[in-house]
Amino acid sequence: MDSVELQSTRTQIIDYLRTVCGGSPQGKDSLALIGIDSVAMAELTFELEKRFSIKIDDDILDVDSVDELVQYVEARKIAANK
Secondary structure (H helix, E strand, O other): OOHHHHHHHHHHHHHHHHHHHOOOOOOOOEOOOOOOOHHHHHHHHHHHHHHHOOOOOHHHHHOOEHHHHHHHHHHHHHHHOO
């Protein structure tokens, strides 16, 4: 995984979360604590699929933090390019 690409993914996700939730989400922040409820998670899933051209499965519900979300998206991007 290219560190520049990872940083770009991280920046895009944090920017999106900032617009949805406000504040300044950090990597270790829990998605639930920054305001991602079930409705926001559905919207987030749609946005990530569109923005990164990936398919998201139900296992995204196991993602707890911003860092885990970035790792999840990177894994999906790798899988989509195989």
